[in-house]
Amino acid sequence: MTMHELAIAESIVEAVCERAAGRKVHRVTVRIGALTAVVPDAMRFCFDLACEGTVADGAALAIEERAGAARCHECGAEVELADRLLLCPCGSADLTVTAGRELQIVSMEVG
């Protein structure tokens, strides 16, 4: 069991149920960056579990995945990061991550 996805799914469900104020939640859209250690498939599984017994029970989960990106301080390039290893093609490891750390609730559909 990937338990941090469950804790994160519970945080999502808690936030959307609070905002839904009793209305039925039909769909939730989240944004997950590639550098967050959150696995989309595990997230889907845990989301369904976390929704049980709430106004979001049975809600669909849409996941917008975001690739990792960084700016190199050595050569100035914007590079794509496939994983957490910070290395620019120019050889420099002096990078600032600019994308891929997103873990956000984008929107939801209620009614």
Place this chain on the structure above:
Amino acid sequence: MCGTCGCGHHDHEEITLEQKVLAKNDRLAEENRRLLAERGITAINLMSSPGSGKTTLLERTIRDLHTTRPVAVIEGDQETRLDAERIRRTGAPVVQVNTGAGCHLDAAMLRDAYERLDPARGSLLFVENVGNLVCPALFDLGEAGKVVIISVTEGTDKPLKYPYMFAAADLVLVNKLDLLPYVDFDLATCREHVAAVNPKAEVIAVSATRGDHLEEWCAWLS
């Protein structure tokens, strides 16, 4: 019919949230940080895989530091009070948090434990997180610093296998230096791997049982 859920209604309302998933935890963590700062308490979040020697390191550190500054401990484990009992024998105030199925501490658990512990003003507060190199990295507790502990018996490639954790660290302690002659562990390579995921992290190699370089660790704490 509704294209999303097939429910036959068209009156679904789209609500934009655009908020961080962990917004509530982050807000509680900021409250913790403010509360700790007001009382001059420095909280250090200790994270590692199980068996890296966190509790032994803490026992030794408490003995070395307690004359200069009050030390208090929050112990996180899924089950049992065994670690808290070990810490209690050092004389430091300690509370145990059992997370049950949870694999990490969060800001609300820290706040609850802090209130039960009620550490003295100016304390150094060690928070021993649940032994796990994945989830604790995601949850801000309101601590002043994050320390990741690995041991030479674990393999040089740990920083590459668990990059999220090492990317979050302010300091990496490589423990069990006394066992280095008996294992296949290259300290220089390990340092390079830490730098590959986190160029800013400091690395100190120590032995909690023999005492090697603990003065460097204590200097970092102060």
